[in-house]
Amino acid sequence: MPAPLMDTYAPPDLVFERGEGVRLYTGEGKAYLDFISGIAVNALGHCHPKAVAALKSQADKLWHLSNMFKVPGQIELAKKYTDATFADRVFFTNSGTEAVEAALKTARRYFFDKGEPHRYRIITFSGAFHGRSYGAINAGGNPKYLEGFGPRMEGFDQVEFGDHEALKAAVTEETAAILVEPVQGEGGVRALPEQCLRGLRELCNEHGLLLIYDEVQCGAGRTGKLFAHEWAETAQPDIMAVAKGIGGGFPMGACLTTEAAGAPMVVGTHGSTFGGNPLAMAVGNVVFDELTAPGFMNHVNDVSNFLKQQLGGLADRHASVVQEVRGKGLLVGLRLVDDVVNREFVGKVRERGLLIGAAGDNVARLAPPLVITEHDASEAVSILDDTLADVAK
Numbered sequence: 001m002p003a004p005l006m007d008t009y010a011p012p013d014l015v016f017e018r019g020e021g022v023r024l025y026t027g028e029g030k031a032y033l034d035f036i037s038g039i040a041v042n043a044l045g046h047c048h049p050k051a052v053a054a055l056k057s058q059a060d061k062l063w064h065l066s067n068m069f070k071v072p073g074q075i076e077l078a079k080k081y082t083d084a085t086f087a088d089r090v091f092f093t094n095s096g097t098e099a100v101e102a103a104l105k106t107a108r109r110y111f112f113d114k115g116e117p118h119r120y121r122i123i124t125f126s127g128a129f130h131g132r133s134y135g136a137i138n139a140g141g142n143p144k145y146l147e148g149f150g151p152r153m154e155g156f157d158q159v160e161f162g163d164h165e166a167l168k169a170a171v172t173e174e175t176a177a178i179l180v181e182p183v184q185g186e187g188g189v190r191a192l193p194e195q196c197l198r199g200l201r202e203l204c205n206e207h208g209l210l211l212i213y214d215e216v217q218c219g220a221g222r223t224g225k226l227f228a229h230e231w232a233e234t235a236q237p238d239i240m241a242v243a244k245g246i247g248g249g250f251p252m253g254a255c256l257t258t259e260a261a262g263a264p265m266v267v268g269t270h271g272s273t274f275g276g277n278p279l280a281m282a283v284g285n286v287v288f289d290e291l292t293a294p295g296f297m298n299h300v301n302d303v304s305n306f307l308k309q310q311l312g313g314l315a316d317r318h319a320s321v322v323q324e325v326r327g328k329g330l331l332v333g334l335r336l337v338d339d340v341v342n343r344e345f346v347g348k349v350r351e352r353g354l355l356i357g358a359a360g361d362n363v364a365r366l367a368p369p370l371v372i373t374e375h376d377a378s379e380a381v382s383i384l385d386d387t388l389a390d391v392a393k
């Protein structure tokens, strides 16, 4: 009998029943230390008491309205994000892909509105990942994700990550925007140096382009700032797609824009039935309040510095397996040597009770809940240490 699910994923033979903080438990009660958190999603860990309380309380009141009616939680959360960031306007979505779609449409609409509809092309980078919709796979440009899905969509120009000359040459009269992840996640956990973000901002200013950040994975406090680009201070975007961590595990995303970039998105230009749903907003408000609570980002910075130091030691001890430690904050990659396959390594680590993920470029990816302690980090490093010793044999 064929399986009822499409074969789009290949999960291991392991079922979790419950989660608490940084740990997941199977039905038999076996505990796993979660250092991937649903791919950078469960920022506050599993079943954070305040998030659970907010969700339960909202569930008793009202689940869904659509955007035919005002959702006060949206206005409240949009105000928090606009007060805390470069942004003046927010559109809520259910996922990262939808946030990216909203960002792409907003960029094109901006030039249409200015009477320059010929400016619609968007520059992206090799190794990018922007989601799995038709627009997003074309923006991402990964041949593996495009194969078999018909003609390439017009309007995306991809340049090599880090190739400044190629980037400058790619800007034409038809270019509308540059779309970039300040830290590439799926592509192999590669952080764009801060001076490169500033360089992108300057290039955009010079040519009147919009700068779009995809902070779906690296945002929401993951790098030790509310959003990763804040490390580069002056390199603010015009548009930003966020999701994953901002919902702490409840599906939600958002497209944030400046007033100028967002104003052309008037009634009828975009929409979503579920985006900004009351349940999502109840949780989203709690997540924002926790991320911005006094001391929270200090904790993320302290614990990520500790983890980075420990992983550096690990890489030194196992130089025959670990080529490099990469990333920023609590989005970390171990680039393994070519003859150790990252997916197999992830499986071996899991057998020892630690959950991590794989990313492109043969990277093992760590994206733990932001609430991990140094003790949790030490435990994870110790499991990695044992597994690496095993693999090195």
Ligand SMILES: *Cc1c(COP(=O)(O)O)cnc(C)c1O
Binding pocket: 094, 095, 096, 097, 098, 100, 129, 130, 131, 132, 181, 185, 186, 214, 215, 216, 217, 218, 243, 244
């Ligand atoms: C995960 C991810 C997306 C897609 O988000 P979904 O919620 O899976 O649709 C887009 N961009 C980046 C950088 C991501 O990491």
